[in-house]
Amino acid sequence: MRHYTEITCKHCQSNDIVKNGHRPNGDQRWRCKSCKKSFQVTYRSNAYQPGVEDKIDEMTLNSSGVRDIARVLKISKYKVMSHLKKTSAK
Ligand SMILES: [Zn+2]
Incomplete structure (x- = not known):
């Protein structure tokens, strides 16, 4: 089959x-x-799993800091920063 x-x-x-x-x-x-x-x-990296960017947005709205988000989602703080920079330009 x-x-x-x-x-x-x-x-x-x-x-x-x-x-x-x-x-x-x-x-x-x-x-x-x-x-x-x-x-x-x-993707093996946590930073590229689907939905991670939505979680970053959500945690930012709940006033989590960059390093909080990186620690909780097990991604690097650089991924969080680059995503926030991309979305703040809109
Ligand atoms: Zn295509």
């Missing part, structure tokens, strides 16, 4: 995906043929 999982591009939600080699740690990389960007389906 063959089993398929549908993979969509995390940048443009297209289905036109091709394999694009592996990361040095062995994870599969994928490339989108529509937007030409590459991505992974699973």
Whole structure:
């Protein structure tokens, strides 16, 4: 029995995906043929898990500091800073 999982591009939600080699740690990389960007389906780093950026926003609204957030979410304070800088420009 063959089993398929549908993979969509995390940048443009297209289905036109091709394999694009592996990361040095062995994870599969994928490339989108529509937007030409590459991505992974699973990330080992906590900073790249889906929903982390929403949690950063939420904790910031509840007046947690940068180092609080980094400690609780087990990500680096640089990830928190770069996300806050990106969103504060809006
Ligand atoms: Zn895409």
